[in-house]
Amino acid sequence: VRIYGDRRSGNCLKVKLTADVLGIPYAWTEIAVLAGETRTPDFLVMNPAGQVPVVAFDDGRVLAQSNAIIRYLAAGSNLLPSDLFAQAKVDEWLFWEQYSHEPYVAVARYKVSYLGMAIADIDPTLLEKAYGALTHLEAHLNKDDWLANRAPSIADISLAAYTRLALEAGFDFGALPSVKNWLSRCDETFVPRSTNP
């Protein structure tokens, strides 16, 4: 397996962590998004959507979209339940992440970590939506230790990725104690079994 990814991208870190936790050996090819490396002709042949992460299997099959990749890698493991409805409850969070969390939390963090903006200078509407998504997580994590099915899964790996990066970028988590505890719980639970490059 070869993972094409940008090490500063939460979407790519989801794939790395899932592979590390499951002990799946891989090679890593660093693709610098800001340098336009997802838009080169060679890259676009591999993924016409021009996005990382992409995983290429040894037989030539290629898979894109972080949540599709981690769902595929986790099949049959303890990171994804075998019951189909329980899987759907994981999917619920994965799709919510892409539509209602990533576009705000990851984009706000991008402006800070990639573009060097001060948090105070971020568009207030974007900031409000980012904190809104985090508050939705907080409300759930006030009641449950984990996002789906009261058990750790790729739903937690997926949602924790950009949530953690937002914390590291200096966003205010003062009103999000359950989210912070959950991030620590994720650290203790999702322990790499393999050390890859």
Next chain:
Amino acid sequence: VRIYGDRRSGNCLKVKLTADVLGIPYAWTEIAVLAGETRTPDFLVMNPAGQVPVVAFDDGRVLAQSNAIIRYLAAGSNLLPSDLFAQAKVDEWLFWEQYSHEPYVAVARYKVSYLGMAIADIDPTLLEKAYGALTHLEAHLNKDDWLANRAPSIADISLAAYTRLALEAGFDFGALPSVKNWLSRCDETFVPRSTNP
């Protein structure tokens, strides 16, 4: 099964079409998004994310997120292949839809169909991204009749929903002949087996 949805929402129409094609009987509860009916206390108990569609099963289980719902309903049917990698290729499109298609195509169409804006008055950046997503579909459909695995699946049902609504809202599909042909192909292929309310 009870589907809570707004009949003008592409996300809700995906669920309706999937259930109709599979012959799954259901009751429909109309939830008017613009009237704030996804934000009432009762609705938020059912789906704290405050979004439609939501499906409630007879035993009380509840599932939200259109793509999670149709994936669950389609399991074991000819709308979702049994091979896990083939499923992942369907997922690739489902996640791309939520992050790279819906936020532009559906939002642009919302401004026309819900808010009554003229297409010419839509923010050019939003419009460019919407046509960019449709052009990505066009490039794929120039080479393949279907989105994933060269066979009809919920990937087509999902992507066709807001694509069709954009066509109906008057967006310019002059440069998108393969997309238009694919929409017709979807109409011929995804034929309701049951007629529900």
